[in-house]
Amino acid sequence: MAGDGVKLLGYWASHYSLSVKWALKLKGVEYEYQEEDLKNKSPLLLQSNPVHKKIPVLLHNGKSIAESLVIIEYIDDVWKQNPLLPQDPYERAKARFWAKFVDEKCVPAFRGILSKVGVELEKSANEAREHLKTLESGLDGKSYFGDTKIGFADVAAAWIGCWAGIEQEILEIKLIDEETMPLLAAWSHNVLEQPIMKECMPPHDKLFKHAKDLRKILVPAND
Amino acid sequence: MAGDGVKLLGYWASHYSLSVKWALKLKGVEYEYQEEDLKNKSPLLLQSNPVHKKIPVLLHNGKSIAESLVIIEYIDDVWKQNPLLPQDPYERAKARFWAKFVDEKCVPAFRGILSKVGVELEKSANEAREHLKTLESGLDGKSYFGDTKIGFADVAAAWIGCWAGIEQEILEIKLIDEETMPLLAAWSHNVLEQPIMKECMPPHDKLFKHAKDLRKILVPAND
Structure with missing residues (x-):
């Protein structure tokens, strides 16, 4: 499934990044991954999450979403296949x-x-x-x-x-x-x-x- | 609008309780309110939120929901009028x-x-x-x-x-x-x-x- 310009800024050892990767994978969403150096964060990270300046950040069609649980809800809201949250x-x-x-x-x-x-x-x-x-x-x-x-x-x-x-x-x-x-x-x-x-x-x-x-x-x- | 057996366990000075009251009010949901003595919590509170033992707790048709933001999302999921979260x-x-x-x-x-x-x-x-x-x-x-x-x-x-x-x-x-x-x-x-x-x-x-x-x-x- 095409990810429509989906990019994840993450860090390999972060369990927050891992949860977002899992969510994307379970949905079958293709994405570009950018590994961050946490001691020297990229301008893209600092600019896309100016409040916390932390990974993970999901970029989708030019919009940025931060905070892993917020990102996972977003993923579930955008890509309806294989729902992560139940209906009830x-x-x-x-x-x-x-x-x-x-x-x-x-x-x-x-x-x-x-x-x-x-x-x-x-x-x-x-x-x-x-x-x-x-x-x-x-x-x-x-x-x-x-x-x-x-x-x-x-x-x-x-x-x-x-x-x-x-x-x-x-x-x-x-x-x-x-x-x-x-x-x-x-x-x-x-x-x-x-x-x-x-x-x-x-x-x-x-x-x-x-x-x-x-x-x-x-x-x-x-x- | 009938609340179908909606009860809120809260504390008058708690801003978490207040947020839930606002959400219910904005939805026009009628509810019964039970004020909790935080130094002597009711058996109903302890039983409905065994994990945190904290107010607010929303009781709805025999089910209990805890944590104010989770409760507000629940309210928005159950009562569709006047949505609190946008569609996008x-x-x-x-x-x-x-x-x-x-x-x-x-x-x-x-x-x-x-x-x-x-x-x-x-x-x-x-x-x-x-x-x-x-x-x-x-x-x-x-x-x-x-x-x-x-x-x-x-x-x-x-x-x-x-x-x-x-x-x-x-x-x-x-x-x-x-x-x-x-x-x-x-x-x-x-x-x-x-x-x-x-x-x-x-x-x-x-x-x-x-x-x-x-x-x-x-x-x-x-x-």
Whole structure:
């Protein structure tokens, strides 16, 4: 499907960029991708998102849209095939609620972990697990937040499985525990195993090195 | 218009509750209102928003929806009259972007101010003014974020004029400055002067006392 001049400004390791890539891919929208150097952002990025100056930004027919969840809603509004949000208003509200929960609770929890050591690390990991348990309740017995297929909240949340694995390898902490959160563990596995989702994922070894380097900066004494 | 069993759990001084009240009122949806004691939340609130345990919560035909922006989108999805979000996907994205900006930048800025004194207060006030200047850019020369009428972002942002006034009275700081942000000042005045918007506003003197009491708790030495 022609993308009518669709361009994504992103950063390879950003889970926000990843969610937008997934949304575009699930819709079958062709797009041009521009990788940003976050230490030296392009004039196009600064000009298209003057408020936050952050990736991801979607450019479409000369218009720019920022903020990943806003972008994903836009994608769903413009390209009607394979809807990410369901038709039913209550189901739409639930999808938006969980996507917001991921942004507001899981993102800071996962970020916090990388900068912690010892007791503080354990505390942060427990906090993240609590949020993941809560997130699991949003599945409500289903395979996906989008019921029988990947939807809005899945696209917003699927990075969790990827980053939980990376943080587990680096810090030897288990965040998604099959015993205490079996539904979320199964969801995470299933969602990331889908070929379309896999295709967009950053290479494991590169992401592992990136997170390890980030850890070294955040916790230099522990290097 | 019959509300089909619509109930709002809210708190009179909460700007999040206020935004939802505005949305319901603009749609002409009749609803039952339950005032919550935030120090002793009702079993209904705890049960309907188990994740955050916070107001506002909208109950509709036995279903519960939490998070003010999610609720307002739900209201717009269910009751089609007087749409809050425009039809055009890009205009929808802009409305969502600014509503999110208000929640993420203006809310913490306005809250922060109440707990500050001296240089810190001035710093916080300047930060809030910066955010308001940015918000003004979202008007893009129009009278409302919703173009010619009150829309999604207006409903999410209109509390700002009310609270800027209260904080100005208590702290003698001007947040919405007619000279540096004339468009936002005019917007704020116009939006709060609409009869439907006025109707839902908490009484000025009660809100002033509430904010002053809050200030006393946050800055006891300055009492």
